[in-house]
Amino acid sequence: MIGITMGDPNGVGPEIIVKASADGILPDNAVVYGNRRILRYVAGFVDGEIDFPIIDVGDFSVADLKPGQVDGKAGHAALSYVKAAAEAAVRGEISAMVTLPINKEAVRLTHPDFSGHTEYIAELCGNPPVTMMLATEKLVVTHVSTHVSIVEAAARVKKDRILEVIRLTDEALKKIRPTSRIAVAGLNPHAGENGAFGQEELLEIIPAIEQANKEGYTVIGPEPGDTVFFNAVHRDRFDAVVCMYHDQGHIFIKTLDFDGGVNVTLGLPIIRTSVDHGTAYDIAYTGIARVRSFALALKMAQSLAGEHSV
Numbered sequence: 001m002i003g004i005t006m007g008d009p010n011g012v013g014p015e016i017i018v019k020a021s022a023d024g025i026l027p028d029n030a031v032v033y034g035n036r037r038i039l040r041y042v043a044g045f046v047d048g049e050i051d052f053p054i055i056d057v058g059d060f061s062v063a064d065l066k067p068g069q070v071d072g073k074a075g076h077a078a079l080s081y082v083k084a085a086a087e088a089a090v091r092g093e094i095s096a097m098v099t100l101p102i103n104k105e106a107v108r109l110t111h112p113d114f115s116g117h118t119e120y121i122a123e124l125c126g127n128p129p130v131t132m133m134l135a136t137e138k139l140v141v142t143h144v145s146t147h148v149s150i151v152e153a154a155a156r157v158k159k160d161r162i163l164e165v166i167r168l169t170d171e172a173l174k175k176i177r178p179t180s181r182i183a184v185a186g187l188n189p190h191a192g193e194n195g196a197f198g199q200e201e202l203l204e205i206i207p208a209i210e211q212a213n214k215e216g217y218t219v220i221g222p223e224p225g226d227t228v229f230f231n232a233v234h235r236d237r238f239d240a241v242v243c244m245y246h247d248q249g250h251i252f253i254k255t256l257d258f259d260g261g262v263n264v265t266l267g268l269p270i271i272r273t274s275v276d277h278g279t280a281y282d283i284a285y286t287g288i289a290r291v292r293s294f295a296l297a298l299k300m301a302q303s304l305a306g307e308h309s310v
Contacts, residue, residue, distance in 0.1 A: 001029045001030070001031060001093070001094045001095055002027050002029060002030045002031070002094060002095065002096050002097070002098060002298065002301055002302065002305070003030075003031055003032075003033055003085040003088055003089060003093075003094035003096070003097040003098070004017065004026075004030055004031070004032045004033065004034075004085075004097070004098050004099075004100070004298075005032075005033050005034065005078075005081040005082050005084075005085050005097065005098070005099045005100055006032060006033065006034025006035060006038070006039070006078070006081050006100060007034075007078055007081070007099070007100030007101045007102055007279065008074050008075065008077075008078040008101065008102045008103050008106060008279045009034075009035060009038050009060055009064070009065060009074045009077055009078065010065060010066050010067050010068060010069055010070075010071055010074045010103075010106075010279070010281065010284060011068075011100075011101055011102075011103065011278075011279025011280060011281060011284050012100075012101070012279060012280040012283060012284050012289035013034075013078075013100030013101060013279070014034070014035075014038050014039055014041075014042045015042050015046060015284070015285070015287070015289045016100060016275075016289050016290075016291050016294050017032060017034075017039065017042075017100070017294075018039060018042045018043050018046055018048035018050070019046055019048060019289065019291050020291045020294055020295065020298075021048060021049070021050075021051065021052055022046070022047070022048040022049070023291065025291060025294070025295045025298065026052055026298075027298065027302065030052060030053070030298075031052070031053040031054070031055060031094065032052060032053065032054045032055070033054075033055050033057055033081045033082075033084045033085040033088075034054060034055075034056075034057065034081050035054075035056060035057070035058070035060050035077070036050065036054045036056050037060075037061055037062050038060065038062060038065070039054065041062050041065075042285075045285075045287060046287050055084065057077075057080050057081050057084045058076075058077045058080045058081075060073065060074065060077040065285075067281075067284045067285040068281040068282065068284045068285070069281065070103060070105050070106045070109075070281075071106055071109075072106060072109030072110050074103075074106055075102065075103060075105075075106030075107035075108070075109055075110060075111075076107070076109075076110040076111075078102040078103070078106070078107065079102065079107050079110075079111060079114070079120070082099060082102070082117065082120065082121065083124065085097045085099075086121050086124045086125070086270065086272075087124065089270035089271070089272070090124070090125060090269070090270060095271065095305040096270070096271035096272070096273070096301040096302070096304060096305040097270065097271070097272050097273075097301070098272075098273050098274065098294070098297050098298055098301050099117055099272065099273075099274040099275075100274070100275060100294065101274075101275060101277060101278045101279045101280070102117065102279065103278070103279045103281070104116060115147045115148075116146065116147045117265075117274060118130060118132050118146060118147070118265050119146075119147065121265060121268065121270075121272055122265070122267075122268065125268050125269055125270060126269075128267050128268060128269065129164050129168075129267050130168075130265055130266060130267035130268055131143055131144075131164075131165045131168050131169070131265075131266050131267060132146050132263065132264075132265060132266075133168075133169070133172055133263070133264040133265075133266050134249060134250065134253045134261050134262070134263055134264075134276055135176065135261065135262045135264060135300065136253060136256055136257040136260050136261050136262075137257070137260060138232075138233050138256065138257070139229070139232050139233055139238075139239075139240070139241065139252075139253070139256065140169070140172070140173065140176075140177070140239060140240035140241075141240065141241045141242075141243050141249035141250075141252070141253055142165050142168065142169045142172075142240060142241075142242050142243065142249070142266065143165070143242075143243050143244075143245065143246060143248075143249050144156060144157060144161055144162055144165055144242065144243065144244050144245065145157075145161075145244070145245050145246065146245075146246045147246065148245075148246075150245065153244065153245035153246070154187060154200070154244075154245075157187050157200045157204050157205065157244050158204050159204045159205075159207045159208040159211070160208075162184065162204065162205060162208035162209075162242065163208045163211055163212055165242050166182060166184070166208065166209075166212045166217060166219055166242055167212075167215075167217070168266040168267050169182055169240050169242055169266070170182060170217050171266070172264065172266050173239055173240055175303070175304060176300070176303060176304075177239050179239055180217070180218060180239055180240070181218050181220070181237070181238050181239045181240075182212075182217065182218060182219045182220070182238065182239065182240050182241075182242060183219075183220050183221050183223045183228050183231070183232060183237070183238040183240070183241045183242070184205060184208070184209055184219060184220070184221030184222050184223065184241075184242045185221065185222065185223055185224075185225045185228050185241055185242065185243050185244055185248060186200075186201050186205060186221070186222035186223065186224055186225060186244070187200045187201065187205065187222075187244040187245075188200060188201065189224070189225075189226075190224050191205075191221070191222040191223060191224045191225075192222070201222045205221065205222045205244075206222065209221050209222065220237075220238065221242075223241075225243075225244075225248055228241055229241065229252045229256075233256065253276070254276070258276075258277070259277075259290055259292045259293050260292060260293065260296060261275075261276030261277075261293060261296075262274070262275070262276060262293065262296045262297045262300045263275065263276045263297070264300060264304070271301055271304045271305050272301075273297040273298075273300045273301040273304070274297055275293040275294050275297050276293055276297075277293055
């Protein structure tokens with residue numbers, strides 16, 4: 001069974017679920033963690049039907065809707081859907097969870113320390129080492145750090161963490177790709193140019209790559225951040241790129257295929273995938289939200305759960 005979280009009620013999540021159902025994209029074994037009243041309301045203007053199981057969580061109502069707005073009650077509701085699905089996955093009641101977007105600012109109005117889906121779900125699972133993977137048809141990227149400042153991101157470039165991400169990346173690639181060729185991006189311009197632009201490559205990144213190769217992984221780098229993606233996509237040299245910080249991976253993937261990206265949290269004891277876009281407040285409740293990323297996230301979750309092949 002695949003659990004789906006509805007996302008921020010003020011965003012595009014509810015519409016995506018109803019449209020996916022109308023298009024026959026929802027698996028027969030899907031269950032939605034969210035709000036039946038909101039989904040019925042959306043079905044009324046996108047010509048859909050609510051013919052899928054729903055587990056109602058919380059007391060958010062149609063009267064509480066503020067489409068396209070940052071709202072604390074909506075943020076709290078969205079987080080409660082995630083909590084319910086994650087706990088169900090931990091208990092083994094669902095085989096995987098697929099999350100629709102929430103708004104961090106809205107969640108922080110009631111949970112000030114919230115930093116993101118990835119970190120929150122990891123906490124619910126006992127805080128195992130995790131990494132965020134973004135996957136498209138042409139390339140996979142993973143991240144040494146994500147939702148931290150650029151100063152903190154640089155401080156987190158450490159051998160042990162890089163090696164950890166390489167191992168998680170290889171494990172995932174072997175489930176979804178025929179080969180596992182991993183490039184590791186440098187932190188600094190030109191991958192540090194042998195220490196001219198920083199020491200992180202010499203002190204942390206290269207030792208991690210050397211250790212990974214000793215362990216039998218196929219790892220190349222450090223590769224300059226301005227060429228590694230070109231070589232991966234256009235010259236087919238790599239299947240994945242380990243990125244040193246959030247935007248290094250996100251900018252390229254979202255430029256490459258904004259609607260075709262899937263977010264996967266690696267390292268969890270449960271399977272969690274997500275769309276690779278936000279709440280899209282600017283188009284919420286207008287009837288024009290697209291379902292492609294959600295469909296791919298569902299497919300990836302099924303594949304990782306052994307229910308379907310990508």
